[in-house]
Amino acid sequence: SYGLSAELRPYINSIFLSLALEAGLDAAIIHHSKMIPLPRIPEKILRLGQDLILNRHHAGYDPLAELLGEKSALSSKTAAPSSWRNIPAEEALLEAVVNGESARIEALVKELLKKYSPLEIINNFLLKGMDRVGKLFSSQNLPLPFVLKSAETVKKALTCLKPYLPAESAEERKGKIILATVKGDVHDIGKNLVALILEANGFEVINLGINQSVEEIIRAIEKSKPQAVGLSGLLVKSCWVMKDYLETLSEHDFKIPVLCGGAALERSFVEKVLKPAYGGEVYYGRDAMAALDIMKKLAEEEEKSAGSAAL
Ligand code: B12
Structure with missing residues (x-):
């Protein structure tokens, strides 16, 4: 050229x-x-x-x-990037995610908050945009650096949304969870979304980050004594890493409930491979709302057993 x-x-x-x-x-x-x-x-x-x-x-x-x-x-x-053009904020946010344009993200999020709840913005625009990015990447129509730009745009939007999600005081906290993306995996958008939804619903989240070894997770469990551990992984190999982690936790006599999630994971794999590898409960969390349901259920069970122990 x-x-x-x-x-x-x-x-x-x-x-x-x-x-x-x-x-x-x-x-x-x-x-x-x-x-x-x-x-x-x-x-x-x-x-x-x-x-x-x-x-x-x-x-x-x-x-x-x-x-x-x-x-x-x-x-x-x-x-002009698409999110700056004269198009409705809904379309502009979706396009900004697909095109990885984070410059005007805060203004767009604020504009949409006048019409939609934070959760609606996450589901209808951020996740939909990321889904489109995933499809373009899979069909080799979007090179990896552009996927990263889209991921950064979603992260920025989530940071903008955080103050608008209801926060509960420490006394009202319903329970504590440790979240980590397993070793060898750097995907963290989904895990961070799980963290955001749980925090917004009164759970304390210790977000260890990406690329976490089982030893680091064990140290965090011993230090923070959470009610549950959440493992995230988006690569197929991460599903097998989860199995290794569960075996190691079993060897150390842990019985703490473990939630497993990430796009590569399927319920049948959790049932057939992960559950038999562990002495405690293993739950499959399809998405952030499923993670919330599981945590609510665990909190209720804990409350009930605390109640019956007091009788
Ligand atoms: C964004 C992205 C990236 C970004 C990640 C940036 C970041 N900070 O996260 C970057 C560019 C870094 C990246 C890198 C790579 N990626 Co990538 N990436 C994606 C992409 C497009 C979107 C993932 C995403 O964020 N989705 C949106 C979130 C919200 O969804 P989610 O993560 O699934 O989370 C939801 C649920 O799964 C669940 N959940 C998630 N975690 C947890 C945890 C718990 C406890 C619970 C209960 C629930 C839960 O709740 C979440 C919210 O509802 C996917 C394609 C796809 N369709 O998934 C590929 C994809 C995951 N990547 C893939 C690949 C191959 C790679 C690379 C190996 C590419 C390369 N050649 O280098 C590297 C991997 C590097 C590594 N070692 O990890 C493949 C994986 C293939 C496989 N099956 O193994 C995919 C599927 C694309 C594809 N079709 O080929 N990637």
Whole structure:
């Protein structure tokens, strides 16, 4: 693309990369900030770019000449991120997540809080946007650095929402849980969402973070004496790491209830593999609301047994 205008070059290079990937490219040295994910390339530019690279021209059709004619349209199209354009805040937040644009996230969240509850914003815009990102990533239409940008945008939105979720005082706390993403796994959006929902409902959360070893978790249990432990993992291999952790906890005679969650985990795996590996209770938490239901149930049981012990 050398020699083309600064507006056109990133488009041509990105289209070239996508065609190379399609043709079997395994690795490339690229500057990711200069790449544009395919779904963000206007349809006409995409078609012209592909025709130019694949040499599909004929008498009366010169994709290069047509592309050069699109130059000014391109600079105005890309000038403003989608969340800044004059579109409803609902659409802008969803697009901001998909496009990983965090600059105006706080203003958008505040705007939407006039109409929606924090939970509605999380479910209808943040999670929906992340779901779209997941699909684009899976179909190889969104490179990893862009997924990270979207993840950071969601994190920023969750931070903005936190003060708007009801907080309960320490005396009203219903119980304590330790949350951790298992070793070898860096995904934490879902775990942090679980933390947010539990905190908003009166539970104390000790969020250990990502990449946590079972030894670190054991140290935290001994120090903080929680009612439960929550393990998160999004990679298939993390499900097996959870099994190892449960076995280690059993070897150390722990009986503390363990909640397991994350997109790669299935209820049948929890029933067939995780439960038999542990001497205490193992619960499958499909999402943050399921985690809340389990914690409420554990709190109720604890209250009941405290009541009967007092009689
Ligand atoms: C964002 C993302 C990333 C970001 C993570 C940023 C961050 N800070 O979290 C980055 C870019 C870093 C990333 C990296 C990688 N990723 Co990734 N990533 C994703 C993506 C697109 C979205 C995940 C997400 O945040 N979802 C939104 C949240 C809200 O949902 P959730 O996590 O499932 O959480 C909900 C429930 O599961 C549950 N839950 C979660 N935790 C817990 C815990 C408890 C206790 C309970 C009860 C419930 C619970 O409640 C949550 C809220 O409702 C997924 C695709 C997908 N569809 O899942 C791929 C995905 C998980 N990634 C994948 C891969 C392959 C990778 C990489 C290996 C890529 C690479 N080549 O390097 C690396 C892994 C690095 C590592 N060692 O972990 C694969 C995993 C494949 C597999 N099955 O093993 C996926 C599925 C994409 C795919 N289809 O290929 N990724």
